[in-house]
Amino acid sequence: MKLTALLVCVFGVTTGEFVVAGILPAVAGDLDVSIPSAGLLVTAYALGMIVGGPLLTAMTAGRARKPLLLALLAVAVTGNLLSAVAPGFGLLFAARIVTALVTSTFFANAIVIATASAPPEKKASTVAKLAFGMNLAMILGAPLGTWIGEAFGWRTTFAAISACCAAGLVLVARFVPGGQPGVRTGALGEFAVFRNRDLLLAITITAVANIGLLMVFTYLAPLLTGPAGFTAGAVAPMLLLYGVGATIGNLVGGRLADRALLRSQLGALALLVVLLLALRLSPSSFTTGALVFALGAVGFSFLPGMQARVLTTAAMAPTLAVAVNASAYQVAAAFAGWLGGRVVAGPGLPAIYLVAAATTVIGLVLTGLASAREAADGEFGE
Template identity: 50%
Template sequence: MDTHTVSAARDQRQSSGLLSILTLTLCAFSVTTAEFVIAGILPQVAAGLAVSIPAAGHLVTAYAIGMIVGGPLVTLLTVSAHRKPLMVTLLLVFVAGNVFAAMAPSYVALLAARLLSGSVVGTFFALAVVVAASLAAPGKQASAIAKVAFGFNLAMILGAPLGTLIGQQFGWRSTFITIAVLASIAAALLVRLVPVHGIPTTGSVVGELRVLKNRDLQLALATTAVGNAGVLMFFIYLVPLLTNVSGFVPDSVPALLLLYGVGATLGNLVGGWLSDRALIPSMIGLLLSLAIALALFWLIGAIQPAAPLMIFVIGALAFSVIPGMQTKVLIAAQEAPTLGIALNASGFQIAAALAALAGGEIIDGSLGLGALPLVGAAVTVAGVILALILLKRSRS
């Protein structure tokens, strides 16, 4: 075989690998849009199903519970399954959940549809990361994972605002239909472009479960849950905060969510760079900065010109801590990375579930909607304390 033929074959493999990874990026975009978009259409869902805003917020809780329980459980039950057929199956279940959501005749039916969709997402997230790394060229695994992670950020920048806009213009059911169509396209591309061979399965259930005894992993997962709960409380109820506290008209909400997403993307890049250089210290500093930013929104969020700047800053800080949290979990769970990532996704969703429930109680209680950013700041400080314990353990 001559040099030209070898070079052409190598280029073809690299091109195929890139297309496979970009397909995983689209998959990540689809499933993450479904998670975040509900915050933008809460008022429409509440009005359409004749429930309160706090009750509509429980739709976030249902999705989160699906991920919390489904992520580790599905990962363990499918521990020996071939990765590609499993990913396609999970994505099709996700499509079905969103179709059911679009057709839901009642609030309870929509809750069930969200629970179904969320139950497969945690495992899919974990598989997307593992598969992307296995498809990458030697020494390019981190770049491949970053491309998949970009799908998560793109969902925040484009998916959530566009889904909100679709919901406002054509009704909230149209948002779920759009997500189902997008995920169906992603599933078709997954079948066509992601190779069958070369994608590893994991080990035994016993081997995976052994990692649960790791104290560093337990603490890292707790830091993920608590460290994110405060800002998730802010984000889940961001639309009513913007309209009722900051005084923005509903038509401006998609643009403000886009601003949050742009900040999130930049924060993710900066957070990854900082985490490579000082993993836990950067996590502590970023979480503390996030707590301060949330407290500042409580102070000046009612000043309309200041609110967009604070939204951008909070979005940037919220996502800047995620690379460090993921890295710490992967280090602690290196013997069972798929389960570790699934558990971390569950930890994040535990935060979302508790944030939605607590936020609804605060809105209905004496503190009211305007107190959410301050309460979120206090919860984030608790995350700082857990990160400090992680730092102490790493130095002992």
Template identity: 45%
Template structure:
């Protein structure tokens, strides 16, 4: 694999760390600014909203400059946002810093996916995308626990300063290792927007929202589920999240390997198995060992869908993939927000802490249904194309026969 993928992975590691580390530092941040935990939670939702809105906005800008320069600009924005968070004198400034950092998230992964795919042979594109996303998954195994430890031991500001340093390393790596890739000639915003008229692009994004939403319906409420149902101590939740992160790493690598060989079959298997495992989690959540195994499986199966879904969008939006690729990254975060909201509804309805698992199973099952629909439509389109291609000589032959008569 090209060294440029390492630079992209470092950037992804920093972005993944800053996205999730705040969840473990909410009590410290809330106490420092004198706000409630629910208010501090805006630092999570504000970031997610920034990703959803920032992905298309930054990608529109990305249609005007080279992809390498855009990646460098995004890493600069990421560094600025984390430094602002680290030095924030008030909660409002802290929230602003989180939003500024989040604006880089979707476009970095979206444009980075295109760059990664362009660095390798066509049959290795999904593997290259997975290599970049490995930085995000490893962040959940190493970056988030380490950042949480630093924040709890030495102050949360030091955590965000350290993340800014990661951003500097990512920026230097992109500048040094990523080759100059000029913006494709003739590509304009209207061409990028035209990709959204392709029903296959929209179906792939809907699969992203529902499939990944299935994962976060369960994981968002993992702490109360494991402490209140499985009987784990509060301190054990960090290590359960590490197990989830290990599953993410493995699933991402497996997804990248097999998506280049059989993309749609991989989606059938991963989404179907994810729906089944999430449904079973309502039972295994009552047993500590079984719950831990299930958490690993959820992480693995959930992230096995990431490389194929991202590649699916790139393939279907070929010729103008920048905006579609970035918006699909926003779709992952939209799925997170949707799943968290639905999971909260069923808990508030008195159905218990395991009820979000059923929500996740339904979401993943719905994504599987869309995968079958996408394949059926694609087969129908291909069949029509073959019929049209095969029928072209027939009118000519009939005309020739008519002339002879």
């Protein structure tokens, strides 16, 4: 039940992140702001996670994990509730930033709690089970939240997310055991963990290896309706196909990483390069559909292993390391959007697949370096 309680929380918190894109036009119209101005809600949330997550995690280092988790969830409940009743764009913007500030810290502590009692050979699959809540937010939470917004108004969407987070808070209070304090090193002591080169390499891999996948996902709709020749009505089913693949890949990838963490990551990244190139050359809509499903599956298969790698290389401050790793993923998403825009404005949409494959190759090389370092350390230890 501990893992289920945390999974409900992850579903609620991450739905709050993903759903904004679906209700953006309604928010803009109701609060009398432009679509680009309303889009700043997404940017603000990402920046809140990138900057606020690591800082808040360092500041709360050493706090007993269960009370901290409950406090973070209370902020998420309040932030989403304020979003629901905000009379103007200014308060809504502030509420989204406050909610974003606790997201990375919550997720980092949830991962540490979930994996605390798991044996080393099961850490990656445990992370994958927890991340299943994020997959559900993508394929169920965001569409459901968008539907609620269309049927009852966007404020009801945020109210429903607040209720989900409140339910998660009750479950955590009931089923997550206490007695899990952090290591009281202080904020500066926590940041000292980043002297570890293997940890820095693991976080760099998270940032670099995901750029290609995130670039294609960001521009998937125009890629489908443009070069691939799909109708606008086919985009939603294709996104669902991608989400189902991501869910399966996440769970299978966690099990593979339990057996051979870096080797499975190398294999997945190599396969991802092949899939990206195949999408560029896809001869039919059926083939494209199959490749989009495979893209989600392979692209999410190495994420649990990346988190597990960070955990194993940051034994002295795992919570802060996971929070920074989450920030690295957000940085990758922001950079992917920017780089994709430059590609579209230059060589054009089809070139996105080629640039995405090239950035993934860089991630593959870095993973190979990490694998070589691990092998060298093993030989030296023997």
